[in-house]
Amino acid sequence: MNGDQDPIIKQVTQGDYKYGFVTELDNDALPKGLNEDIVRRISAKKEEPEWLLEIRLKAFRYWLTMKKPEWAHLKIPPIDYQDIIYYSAPKNNKPTGSFEDVDPELLKTFDKLGIPLDEQKHLSGFAVDAVMDSISVKTTFKESLGELGIIFSSFSDAVREHPDLIKKYMGSVVPYRDNFYAALNSAVFSDGSFVYIPKGVRCPMELSTYFRINAANTGQFERTLIVAEEGAYVSYLEGCTAPMRDENQLHAAIVEIVAHTDAEVKYSTVQNWYPGDKNGLGGIFNFVTKRGICLGDRSKISWTQVETGSAVTWKYPSCILRGESSVGEFYSVAVTNNHQQADTGTKMIHIGKNTRSTIVSKGISAGKGQNSYRGLVRVVKNADNARNYSQCDSLLLGDQCGAHTFPYIEVDNETAVVEHEATTSKIGEDQIFYCNQRGIDTETAIGLIVNGYAREVLNKLPMEFAVEAQKLLQISLEGSVG
């Protein structure tokens, strides 16, 4: 690319993070640090039953014996786990569930983020659970969904109202022993969403949770659990933002999905945590364990993620395909710009016969960003006729960034067909010139081309989200070609 484009690249790659504001709120927070007492106090704050505290303590003790994983293609500065606040909640929020009782400051914050919590004002077809720091602020349309038997509530409410379901499913897909960050989350998790779709019900609206980190020095450890009973269907969306701060903040979440026979769960994420500044100062460390199990025959779990934020992303939304003819999908766009690093991908574990999985990953690296796809496809011995197709593409914008692909394919069944393809490329000069010749300037041309490149994945998002994600991509790096 010629030198003239460099200023454009700079200008565009340095597009500002527009969700970086802080809301001044009175917080009810526990002191910094992590020990059994803190774990007990979190549990007490949430008025949890004894069995849940036991789980937390077991997880905490196990976590103490673990080391953080080092295999990812990431450079992470050491994290002082004693220097983090594990519980912080906006004070003036009365958990009555009624709109009138929500602190107006909070409402303003979510309005500003484009997430009106007033059901009258809301986008039609969406129900929202808004989580700030350690607690859920408001869940909309809870009642009308309840008429269909659908449970959509904060995780804390669900523990109180549906303890049997939580006991049955929590930790069934991601046990606390699963990995370092899962153990940490299981010990200190704060809030999150719980979704239960009863047998045969097709959830009529998109359910979404909006996560916001607000308080300083605070980690966010949410936990989401989605259960779809036989023949149920739900599409669930997750969005995240955080203020601009110079220090790194930790986000370690767990998402568990259970799909019974003929059930289908679509899980979409637009992750836009604060990525840090141009020099790599600050930003969220995003260490997330997301996993779904296709328990029943012909069940389906589909992950779609657009990852544009966070200083470091470590995330592998996975599917355990246990039911016969079950289907797992993973569609991902991950952008790293400036000093961002991402090591993300999926695991598809084929256990049932005739199981199928599809992986489409589009990595985009700009600035000094490092972007790795890491994915495992495993076909176990009795998983006859398993099929997997993986396509991992990387796009490099600039000559300071990196794009890496680390697929792991393990096949133990001769009837499997597993295909993996990966390509790495940059935007062609001829493509840009072609656009220029039609009157489109280079910056817009790159925005067009990048969105075109990611289109296969963006198409999987619900309409409103797709538009948002497209804009986000443009802001994150449009024009950053080298």
Next chain:
Amino acid sequence: MLSIRNLKAAINGREILKGINLEVKEGEVHAIMGPNGSGKSTLASVLAGRDLFTVTGGEVLFEGKNLLDLSPEVRARAGIFLGFQYPVEIPGVSMTNFMRTAINEQRKYRGLPEMNATEFLKLMRDKKALMEIDSALASRSVNEGFSGGEKKKNEIFQMAMLEPRLAILDETDSGLDIDALKTVATGVNRLRRPDNAMIVITHYQRLLDYIVPDFVHVLSGGRIVKSGDKTLAYELEEKGYDWIKEENEE
């Protein structure tokens, strides 16, 4: 409209255009012919602003403005259209989105408001009908998976959409069978107007049976060595390019 004076251009230090002079007026169609490697496509690229080539001398005025000072996209917005010899594939970018962006950029440049979706889609429909273009085209990605003929048709379709003042068609006939050639030529002829102009670059006289030029120029060794009316094309067809070279050497 367009005035090229002693234009010289080089690639990697090698001079390809060695002093081109050409005047194009409104309503005219100029054909530029010449053997392979004579600099025909280079001329088209230089006029469109491809940065692979360095202009080493001369000037180009387009409607009074110094064309060589303008970036490729500004030239395009000012009304220069290049029909590419090898149209570029842009995966994932739909024709609709591509054309809407292009048209709105052009309108912005001309101080016009952006076209709304309804108006735009109507324009697409009208032009598709005019150019006899398959209606599925709009939902496909730019040139991706298009056959050679489809790509060339798509170039002419874009020309119809953008209504350029000056269209430069670079070997639009190459790789086309006779039927496709006729379709493309019919499209081009429909776009001929008293207030626009065209430069048609071709290796063969065949295309000029369908797009009848007002002037024919022969480019050889980076210079226009002969100009005439359409009969020159027939003469070339009959005698071959060696005739020009020989005549030139004498």
Next chain:
Amino acid sequence: MEAVSEKITLDNQLTDWYFTNRDQLMSSSNSVFNSVRPAAMESFRKLGIPDSSFENYKSTNIPKVFLSPLHKYIEQRKILFAVEDLFHCDIPELDTELVLLVNGWFYENRPRLQVLPGGMIIGSMAEAAKEYPDLIKQHYSKYADYEKDGLVALNTAFAQDGTFIYVPKGAGGDRAVQIVNVLLSPEDLFVQHRNLVIVEDNATARVVVCDHSLSARHFLTNSVTEIYLGPNSHLDYVKLQNENDNSNQIATSFVHQERGSDAVFNTITLHGGLIRNNVYTRLNGEGASNQTLGLSLVDETQHIDSYTFVDHAAPNCNSHQNFKYILDDQATAAFTGRILVRQNAQKTIAYQANNNILMTSEARVNTKPQLEIYADDVKCSHGATVGQLDPNAIFYLQSRGISKREARLLLMYAFGHEILNKISVEPLRVRLSDLVDKRLRGELSRCNSCPLHCQETC
């Protein structure tokens, strides 16, 4: 836990073996070898034999093959047979210069170094170190990094002999050098050889390596081969692994390529027990090109593991890796291919493929193609597939009157053909194609008159 203590015991045994024999090693070898020995040993003590805690050795149990009791010698043993009588390569029209190693030592009944017309030198590595120390010093242990891999460190610590090939500037041509590595012993044996191939500017080398076992014993070979390719040189390297199924082999090769050089490095694996092949390629000069290829046909309990690493360290280079496995019975296989494109390596074109056919439900494969890219103006891609023969293709052939068995063989043969086709020495290509065909038919794929009746000899 048990495995960990086993590894420690093993590492200690090998370390002890070194220190017990250090004086003899030092006194019987040239300073070229001796100068790096201590550092290599130090590195081995740190790394040890790689077990599954090393990411690159996850799929292959290397300590296991070291644990079976094997005799180890640090001096050449007398061979009681004339190896020429036992081994005679009969490939018709294959006109080669022969280098014969027996158990990793240059075969004593042959001239230790030969200077061929044109200036090419072939023969014993130990002898070459004595005769041409300056030349060897320039290259020896310059490409084989003993600080990253314990097996390379082990080889370097004990290096004494192997094959040496030197092609001076502008020399070389069509005539191939054939290296025959014969394993022949009345007892189970651990063998290490250290080889060096130097191809200078504008020179051409064609090398054929045949690994054979002539005794039905357990062997373990840990070899290291360094190859230097000077500017605009050419290398055509074919390695045939065809030892008995009780023989395990770890073969590590380092190919260092300067500007404008091109190399084809092809490994055909037929018989053998556990086989691990490492091929490290460094494209160090602009415009170099490399093809690293492999075809493995394995059955019963064979295990094949290929690791390739291509380091694009200069602009405008291209690399192509293609590995194909056909796995029958309980055979297992692994492939790891890593392409690294450094920041300055613009205009790189790199491609990597691993395709596998599983014939039975017990066969198993793990594959890890990896791209690590730091330059933006590159074209890199990789692909991996695991599957079966296309049933439609089998049916199509059957419908033309071909039996199902024959149809499967044809298709498997076609699958492997892409790799075999890259062998440029024609008689060898014909012979190897024939061997592959026989291997697929389950016939003993040994060279015709090579009387390695492994079950009977010794």
